[in-house]
Amino acid sequence: MFALQQDKIDSLFELISASKALYIPVDSDKGTADFKRWSAGTKLSSALKTVRSAKDFFFPKAEKLVEYKKNGTTFEVVDPRKEVEDFVVFGVRACDAKSFSVIDAVYLNMDPVDSYYKNRRDHGTVITLACNEPAKTCFCSTYNIDAAEPAGDVSAWLADGKYYFKANTQKGEAFIENAKSLLSDADEKAVDTLKKDIKAKIEKLPFAHLDMSKFQGKDMLKIFNSKIWDKVSETCLGCGTCTYVCPTCMCFDVRDFKNGNEVKQVRCWDSCMYHDFTQMAAANPRLTQKERSRQRFMHKLMYYPMAHEDVFACVGCGRCLESCPINMNIVKVIKAVQEADDI
Known part of the structure; x- marks a missing residue:
């Protein structure tokens, strides 16, 4: 394990950004935090979570898939995958780190x-940061996600005025090697104490251990046909x-956009909560x-x-609890x- 004085974190950011794009959580003028590209003078936020998750770095809200350019009778095909640069994301929380493996299972581990x-x-390096002060809306522990021991290429902790770093992957080891001029060897005493403190705080959270016992494959049709969905959806x-x-x-x-002699094919996020998400030529x-x-929650918790x-397919980050305008959420x-009597 390696350590860095807290007041030297900008020196580390400067070192990283010399060779790779670096993104960190930054406070916004709305009182929230979002990931922004670091440059000199950019200050790391102390907020627990960003409004949108770190998923954006690997599965952006909108991304160009391909571009076609017509020049007379010839076509040029532009592959945007060649434009992606190496980057580092610092300050990812345990819940967001777990979300990567959830998406990996679909986009990397299936044909x-x-x-x-x-x-x-492949281009990204993830540096996670333990959650010193979990929020009341957090329930990652329900899914056995450890906010005190976040996964990632590098795990980090802030304890006793120092950042502590531990490499978990080859990317993480490369990061540590590159930063060794700023880091010093450290024991794990301060980190172990912090972990115990975080775990104790998590145990006191209202949703720390939600009962998931009914979410088993054998009960799928019972849950699907339950009358709870009438009430759950009535204010959505x-x-x-x-x-x-x-x-x-x-x-x-996926949509195509034409501009003169150019056509861009763009992938953008969609939502199963939209009425036209399943609209087909003949019916919906x-x-x-x-x-x-029902589809949204059945997918997360059953399918x-x-x-x-x-x-x-839920990591207990609590963002939906904090963001829903009518206070409807997965909890x-x-x-x-x-509590349903028909399941």
């Missing part, structure tokens, strides 16, 4: 591999906010918000786990399922 997503994963606006802040939502649409199988709400060795759904 066909999503080459655009893979390209960004279908705005899609929950899907846009969620670190594991991965649905998208999800006509009401009930069907759309994905059934296909991926009981791993839930309420989990509780409704557990």
